Amino acid sequence: GAGVSQSPRYKVAKRGQDVALRCDPISGHVSLFWYQQALGQGPEFLTYFQNEAQLDKSGLPSDRFFAERPEGSVSTLKIQRTQQEDSAVYLCASSPEGVINPQHFGDGTRLSIL
Template sequence: GAGVSQSPRYKVAKRGQDVALRCDPISGHVSLFWYQQALGQGPEFLTYFQNEAQLDKSGLPSDRFFAERPEGSVSTLKIQRTQQEDSAVYLCASSRGPQNTEAFFGQGTRLTVV
């Protein structure tokens, strides 16, 4: 596609439910990032992939968060046993490679945990 695509755009989950958020990066982009943006805050880094390799997961807030990119293109961010503090917008970004400074962002998924 022409840009980074994320789905769903909105997700409401009951506390304790598992959710999966999808990111489809720009075709051919090697680098993929996930960010979490709480209400009224700037995005915060969660994890980074270079192709299928997850090189940095230092921003994942707990072991309930898990991300994968098995074939080096589409990525999924999974949150198990969701809690109210997980409510946020989850943004995905991709870039051509590690040396490229321009990251292209998707429109994010707004997750609300009730």
């Protein structure tokens, strides 16, 4: 595709529900990143994949957050037992390889927990 695609664009869930957010990176991009962006703040790093390998998950705030990229392309960020503080925009970015290259961001998924 032409750019990074994220779905859904908006997600509303009740507290306690599980949600899954999808990211389709630019074709051929080896690296994939997930960020959480609260209103008025900068993107906060969550996790980073190189192909299917999750090289860094130090930013995941709790064990309720889980990310995978099983075939080295599409990635899913799953949040279990959602809480109100999980409300934010979740951004996905991809790059040709590694953290040294510019990142191309998707439009994000705006998650609202009621």
